[in-house]
Amino acid sequence: SVTKMFMAGIVPGIVVGLVLIGYCLIVSKIRGYKGNDKKATWPERLAALKEAIWAMLLPVIILGGIYSGLFTPTESAAIGVLYGLFFGMFVYKELDYKKVVKIILESSLLVGAVLVIVGASVTFGRILTLERLPTEIAQFILSITENKLLILLCITALLLIVGTFMETLAAIVILTPILLPIVTALGMDPIHFGIVMIVNLAIGFVTPPLGANLFMASQVGNVPIESLSRAILGWIGAMLVALMIITFIPAISLYLPELLS
Numbered sequence: 001s002v003t004k005m006f007m008a009g010i011v012p013g014i015v016v017g018l019v020l021i022g023y024c025l026i027v028s029k030i031r032g033y034k035g036n037d038k039k040a041t042w043p044e045r046l047a048a049l050k051e052a053i054w055a056m057l058l059p060v061i062i063l064g065g066i067y068s069g070l071f072t073p074t075e076s077a078a079i080g081v082l083y084g085l086f087f088g089m090f091v092y093k094e095l096d097y098k099k100v101v102k103i104i105l106e107s108s109l110l111v112g113a114v115l116v117i118v119g120a121s122v123t124f125g126r127i128l129t130l131e132r133l134p135t136e137i138a139q140f141i142l143s144i145t146e147n148k149l150l151i152l153l154c155i156t157a158l159l160l161i162v163g164t165f166m167e168t169l170a171a172i173v174i175l176t177p178i179l180l181p182i183v184t185a186l187g188m189d190p191i192h193f194g195i196v197m198i199v200n201l202a203i204g205f206v207t208p209p210l211g212a213n214l215f216m217a218s219q220v221g222n223v224p225i226e227s228l229s230r231a232i233l234g235w236i237g238a239m240l241v242a243l244m245i246i247t248f249i250p251a252i253s254l255y256l257p258e259l260l261s
Helices: 002-008 010-031 042-068 073-091 097-130 133-144 148-165 168-185 190-204 212-221 225-248 251-260
Strands: none
Touching (some): 002 010, 010 251, 097 212, 133 168, 148 168, 212 225, 225 251
């Protein structure tokens, strides 16, 4: 159930967010980062809320449309773009046609850079499939141990490695039919496994050398990919902590779906 998968991802998402917040606090403390000492007054806060209310409605519309079945996740991206264009041009009036054309051109460059990485990942995934490497690895994992904990750790390591070199959708399509029977035989809920798999691949998506999100962030922030690759290592460590929590505490993923069912 897609709806159950969405609901199952809420609490793990909060866990990942809290772990990253904790990492931010630690890094800020060590490096002496400080925010603005001046606190905003309530009138300023209300004015900011009024200014941001239309932008804050965007995720509500997108998620509400997906959960209600009005449109697919892919279609929701188009809805989000149209919503942003409308309010940017006619409500906030920060965009005009010249700016929109410039945004489209800049976005095309960003997407083009990422598609090069995606193309390489898809090619790599195709090679793995033809060589039956994922199947061989799964059989190898089962041959070395029958311990549930060790098998989960091996599968996690496999997903992290694959997620680093392969595009996410390709990894899901290739590995799910291979790994799902293994984890269900171990008594792992398929919904829980789905969340664990997505978190694994999300970490791979920001892991050098082929982390597509790294290249996107490098383009947007105008930061050299080498510097970004070094800086991301601490964040990856924090996300690995969150991954272990989500993997070995199934209730984090299953509580909401079971409650709503």
